[in-house]
Amino acid sequence: MMLTDRLKATIFGAKAAAKQRTEYVIERLTDPEAIRPLLEGQRAYAAYALAYLEPRLFPYSEWWQAHGPQGQAIVAHTRSGLGPALVTIGDPQALDALIRLHPGPRFTFATFQLDHLDVAQRHFVLSRPEPSLRMSVSAETFRPAQGTARRLRRQDIGAVNALQRADGFAFYSAAVLDEGVYHGVFVGRTLVAMAGTHVVAPSQGLALVGNVMTHSRYRGQGYGSIATSAVTAELLKTCPDVLLTVSTKNQAAIRIYERLGYREKCRLIESGARRKDMLGVAALLRRVLARCRAEAGKEVVVLDQQTEGKAPEGGQ
Secondary structure, eight states, rough: OHHHHHHHHHHHHHHHHOOEEEEEEEEEOHHHHHHHHHHHTTTTTTTTHTTTTTTEEEEEGEEEEEEEETTEEEEEEEEEEEEEEEEEEOOOOHHHHHHHHHOOOOOEEEEEEGGGHHHHHHHHHESSOOEEEEEEEEETOOEEEOOOOOOOOGHHHHHHHHHHHTTTTTOOHHHHHHHOOEEEEETTTTTEEEEEEEEGGGGGTEEOOOOEEGGGGGGGHHHHHHHHHHHHHHHHHTSSEEEEEETTTOOHHHHHHHHHOEEEEEEEEEEEEESTTTTTTTHHHHHHHHHHHHHHHHHEEEOOHHHHHHHOOOOO
């Protein structure tokens, strides 16, 4: 073959490869028992999503799956008194296809795998894109802190919101205290530290600790550790796996959790997320087109095939 022929073959071959398209079939998942096996392989990472398989919580969730040549991905959109949340699992390219159609509400609290960061930032503005640790404790590893905390109830909402306000955080509704497990440490009549939960799912055997906070004037005295210990102790009575998430930058908190018996299980991205498609119009139009391509109850997304290690840049 002459040199010019080889050059033509290389050029046209590259163009043909660039034009290759990859199809992903997307469908809604509605059976908790069919969803569970898709998550259990990443139990620590997928804990929040698994919790929403709890019968009382499942009606407040929406599940979508994409599958194609590169693999599959799952998205769970959930709702609670703390607001909407998003959990993503699976192959990044399949996730890209899925998020194009079902990004969820404009504002959400998202959990992404580390290899999902490029896709996440394509569709969302993240408030905290750096990695976090997902840590876990069991009855065997738990080492309680010494000190007194008490359960926070609906009637404590004023004290809780005063603590929130002191550090510039959003207000809670009283229902959040009823639905979760919250404990607080008081100095006199002032609530100076608290810890609570993002979700509690005894039938799934897990709970996620969160909303840990200490008033700035009372830090360094162990109050946050006492509150977290009290919540952990109560959760372990009904949930064998108790987990929490902490930024890799927060070494002081990591040391506190390690003293309580928590151990790193995986790394992830946990962040507030603002959808870039502000009005959701692009996703709506893509869903209409995707449904025209597929049989009833399904959607088909066509993406530019990934080449030379680059993420897909186009698609419908």
